[in-house]
Amino acid sequence: MNKKIMVIAVAAAIAAPMAASADATVYGKVRQAIEGFDNGAADNIRIRDWNSRLGVKGSEDLGNGLKGIYKMEFAVNISGKGNNADSGGNEFAAGGVKDFFGARNAYVGLAGDWGTFVIGRHDTPLKISTGSLDYFADTAGDNNNAYTENLADRRANGTIAYISPNMAGLTLAAALVPGENNNADGIADAYSVAALYSNSGFFGSLAYEAGDKDIDALGGAGDLTQWRVGLGYNGGDWKVGGVYENMNLDNAAGGPDIIDADKWEVSGAYNFGNNTVKAKYFDVSDDRNSAGDHDGFAIGLDHNFSKRTQVYAQYVDSSFDNAEDTTVWGIGLNHNF
16 A cells, blocks of 8 residues: 555544645554563563554645644554553553554644644643653653653643744743643643753753643642753764653642652663664652652663664663562564654
């Protein structure tokens, strides 16, 4: 099946009104891994899906430098075991085909020299602020896993978002999440803002996210405040980075805070030929609930057969203060199209 036929088929199934766009593009990622997972309670070998996805996106020239843009992207849980079980996400609902397809970014918007404005489901600015510093993204060492640094990245429903153009290396982003989508009652009861700066290999970001009620609707949760700092440097064949996050979640019933956690990581990667070796150290501590306190490391080796096909090997080791240690090894195969 050639690409044009694929575009028509996908658009007809999931985004029929958009099929008329001459710039419609179908794309995706297939990410599968053979993993050994051991946390004391579970000790198994499994086939793991790490955020495989399928999407269609495009734009329309509206004249005078203005474009209409859209994206419809879906998580595809190919092997029946997605990353959500360990990271606490909720992209897949229970039952039938919903276990196979899940929601990722999906929006419509306008873009021009003044920036980009979108309405729909979108990564929050806080999540965007350190995405480039996650050298183990979409693998067992991903920074969102509960046994790694457990960073609280969100992809929010019903988002109204703006991203500025690059201004001499500085990019600003802001998003409002109406409360009706996340257990509150106003258009600005949940919001996220970020500033990102990139120049001459240096990268820095600062982000803040808050909700009158928790944006993830965690059980018994009240107000959420979360801020994050990211720093990195790209030296060509090598790069280093680090992330620090503080997350506070109070108790809606008026008792002690549910979460008051500090999380941080430092990481690095080195390219040689078609290969990349990488490593990181992470630490998580929570003043309100020490059950999840842990630190550990991840190491990995990637080999790129081409720009689209990759194989990798990884090992993650986490030492918990009040629970069994967690170890994960994995061999993965990825293909982008």
